[in-house]
């Protein structure tokens with residue numbers, strides 16, 4: 122498609138490029154949103170103009186957990202199918218970041234290099250992105266209590282997201298996680314909901330984790346009856362009054378087999394047929410991410426073969442999980458975002474994989490969440506229970522971070538052994554590594570800013586060789 | 593045997609209210625005091641056993657309406673009677689709001705409260721922010737009249753105004769009931785209401801012990817609690833309070 126000359130658009134792209142160059146030269150970082158800010162100031166309609174020129178349109182992915190991983194998985198699937206997609210980078214998931222991405226992808230005359238837009242979008246920014254970016258597909262992964270102090274309450278976040286559905290074209294698809302009751306309930310606000318979910322009775326944890334989030338019927342407020350609870354409030358449910366239940370699945374994972382750190386296998390069923398699928402990322406939460414990616418790619422018209430190949434070849438994106446070689450030891454960094462994620466990590470790595478050397482680092486900066494009361498929603502009691510069952514001795518955890526002492530109290534009240542309490546992150550990682558026997562792995566469970574600090578400390582110690590990472 | 597009645601545990605468990613239950617339970621268990629936790633759901637009556645502690649946590653707006661409805665009949669009356677009789681009740685955030693006369697939702701719906709405290713709650717005005725952050729409060733310990741400090745985290749849009757009702761404490765740092773009058777929470781006999789949620793009891797073990805003590809005293813007037821080693825709790829308290837203006 123040849124673009125008609127639009128001087129304002131060209132000027133916006135030109136100055137955005139200049140701004141990007143300047144911010145890189147000045148090493149100010151944050152180079153991923155500044156060009157978007159500059160471009161929008163010159164041409165406020167730039168996102169709409171450039172999005173219209175993407176031949177396959179755009180897809181946006183939102184939700185509390187898994188946005189980055191899912192977006193990158195879809196990218197991998199599209200690549201496998203021979204399609205090029207423009208992606209916003211992690212940490213730039215507001216409308217300015219999305220704008221910066223399409224600007225970076227365009228020639229000076231405003232012609233995109235890519236065929237499709239693929240954006241991870243912060244929950245509160247979904248309406249603006251939907252209004253401007255001509256979305257064909259919008260996927261909502263899950264809604265967990267995470268950013269509560271920023272956005273108010275979950276039901277409100279759901280309403281904000283649903284308000285964007287009207288901006289999708291008639292044939293546009295809203296991809297929803299059927300196993301999250303609040304997300305599933307958003308299906309009522311669109312004529313074309315596409316549901317995905319997991320059927321795996323064997324993975325029923327048998328109890329609702331103590332995370333309130335949305336266990337009440339979104340229609341009438343009565344507590345939901347769960348046939349299976351997979352994690353947090355995610356599972357197979359129905360309202361006892363009969364006005365709401367988990368919707369039928371268009372994309373489904375069954376026969377799910379979790380194989381610890383090695384990944385998982387499952388049977389993927391889609392409207393275009395079914396196939397065995399394999400992923401190399403650990404935990405059930407990544408099975409959900411893969412399902413969401415399969416649904417987004419499927420709705421974008423990608424065939425089942427490319428979907429299955431794409432998700433199996435996906436090795437991960439930057440940020441969530443990293444393995445760093447630290448001399449003759451290894452540091453395994455697992456980002457902690459919220460109680461549900463914390464529970465999954467405890468279950469996957471500590472209970473099942475028997476991790477012996479563990480450092481937990483809890484900060485309460487803005488990016489971590491300032492309120493640490495969520496630590497009480499994490500089911501540490503499952504570790505004590507598991508230890509009692511196997512009659513194994515649980516090794517004491519080292520705790521660190523600005524709220525190390527809160528963490529120590531939490532462990533104390535779960536009857537778990539508390540090791541050294543070292544609020545300073547740098548000192549903590551050093552001490553914990555030294556205490557890790559050679560040849561073994563130190564599992565590091567940090568909140569976001571603690572992870573940045575620990576990664577930097579490892580770098581300062583000369584340990585920068587990553588041999589596995591995942592977003 | 594101490595019975596913890598956890599009101600609407602399945603719905604009102606925002607902000608780590610579970611931490612309060614765990615604190616009470618563990619501090620009893622470590623002293624050899626048997627504890628039972630009973631969840632009291634919608635449509636279920638409260639059934640005091642004689643040695644009870646009622647916990648009423650915070651929820652989201654949708655749940656608040658449902659609970660107000662559930663409490664409007666005999667259940668609310670039973671709770672009022674429990675308080676009049678000297679029973680121990682702790683309401684946090686949404687639970688606290690429903691212990692007053694009324695709670696006006698952001699949508700303008702006026703929900704009736706249980707009326708344990710003479711107070712009412714209004715929604716924030718469009719130009720007002722949610723009140724969020726760490727809080728430090730001076731609280732008078734009822735038996736000794738000694739003033740002690742309590743830390744917690746608040747996160748509420750609603751503004752609570754006290755009528756003829758004693759506050760739980762005075763705000764040293766943070767917002768409290770409404771961000772204006774310097775009061776935090778409410779207290780009447782052995783009923784406590786507060787916006788300090790989640791990790792309230794874990795980091796303020798003297799308050800936990802006071803609730804346990806009051807509850808057990810109702811069964812045995814000479815009951816005394818054995819002291820516990822609270823070094824870890826004190827450190828957690830201090831790591832927060834030391835960063836707030838006005839701490840001692």
Ligand SMILES: [Zn+2]
Nearest residue numbers: 338341360364
């Ligand atoms: Zn219902």
